[in-house]
Amino acid sequence: MHVVTCIVISIGLPLTLMAIYALCFLVRKDHVAPIYVINLLSSDLIQLCCLLIEEIKHHQTHVILVYIYYSGLLTSVCFMVCVSLERYLVIAHPLWYRFKRTIKISVVVSVVAWLIPHVIFLPLFLFTVFLWVPFEVIGSVLIIFLIIPFPLFIFFLVGTLRALSASVSVPSEEKCRIVGILVLVLLIYTLLFLPCILLVILTYMNIFDDTLLVLSFMFFKLSPLADLILYVYFRKESIGSCTAVNWCRVANADTNI
Numbered sequence: 001m002h003v004v005t006c007i008v009i010s011i012g013l014p015l016t017l018m019a020i021y022a023l024c025f026l027v028r029k030d031h032v033a034p035i036y037v038i039n040l041l042s043s044d045l046i047q048l049c050c051l052l053i054e055e056i057k058h059h060q061t062h063v064i065l066v067y068i069y070y071s072g073l074l075t076s077v078c079f080m081v082c083v084s085l086e087r088y089l090v091i092a093h094p095l096w097y098r099f100k101r102t103i104k105i106s107v108v109v110s111v112v113a114w115l116i117p118h119v120i121f122l123p124l125f126l127f128t129v130f131l132w133v134p135f136e137v138i139g140s141v142l143i144i145f146l147i148i149p150f151p152l153f154i155f156f157l158v159g160t161l162r163a164l165s166a167s168v169s170v171p172s173e174e175k176c177r178i179v180g181i182l183v184l185v186l187l188i189y190t191l192l193f194l195p196c197i198l199l200v201i202l203t204y205m206n207i208f209d210d211t212l213l214v215l216s217f218m219f220f221k222l223s224p225l226a227d228l229i230l231y232v233y234f235r236k237e238s239i240g241s242c243t244a245v246n247w248c249r250v251a252n253a254d255t256n257i
Contacts, residue, residue, distance in 0.1 A: 019231040040079035044224035046072035074117035088156040192219040
C-alpha cells in the first residue's frame with residue numbers, strides 16, 4: 001500500500017496540475033465540457049494532497065484530513081456523473097444543449113456537485129466525532145451514494161447509443177469519442193468503486209474479507225490516475241473540433257471564391 005501510494009502521488013500530482021492548466025485553455029463560450037473535467041481533476045488534486053500529507057506524517061492522520069480526503073473522493077463521483085450527463089445531452093438532446101450550455105450554468109452545476117457530499121456526509125462526520133454513530137448508518141448512506149451513479153451511467157450510455165444509431169450528421173470519429181468517454185467513465189467507476197460496495201454489503205452480512213478491504217483502499221487511491229485518461233479524450237475532442245471548424249472555414253472560403 002505504501003509503494004502504491006508513493007507511485008500515485010509522484011505520477012498523479014504533477015500530471016493532474018498540468019492537465020488542469022491545459023484544460024483551462026480549452027474552456028470557451030461554445031465549449032464548456034472541460035469545466036466538469038477540470039473540477040473532477042481538482043477533486044483528485046485534493047485527494048493527492050491528502051495522501052501526500054498522510055505519507056509525510058507517516059500515517060498519523062487527523063480525522064479532519066480523513067474527512068477532506070473522502071469528501072474529495074465523493075465529489076469526484078459527482079463530477080463523473082456530470083461528465084456522462086453532459087456527453088449524453090450533446091447527442092440525445094442537441095437543440096436543448098446548444099442553447100443551455102453556458103459557462104454560468106456549468107459553474108452552478110459544479111458548485112452544487114461540490115456541496116452535495118458535504119451536505120450528506122458532514123452531519124454524519126460531526127455526529128461520529130462528537131457522539132457515536134453505528135456503522136450501519138454510515139454504511140447505508142455510503143452504499144446508497146455509491147450505487148446511485150451505476151444506473152445513471154448505464155442510462156446515459158444506452159441513451160447515447162440509441163441517439164447515435166439514429167443520427168447521420170455526427171461523424172463516426174466523433175461518435176467513437178463520445179461513446180469512448182461514457183464507456184471509460186462506467187469502466188473506471190465499476191473497477192474502482194465496486195469493491196467498496198461489495199465490502200460494505202459483506203460487512204452487513206458479518207463477513208469480513210481483509211483482501212477486499214485492502215483492494216478497496218488501493219483502488220480508491222488509484223482513481224486520480226484513472227481520471228487522467230478523461231483528459232486525453234477531451235484533449236482529442238477539442239483538437240478534433242478545432243480541425244472541423246477550420247475545415248468548414250476553408251470550405252466556405254472556396255465556395256465564396
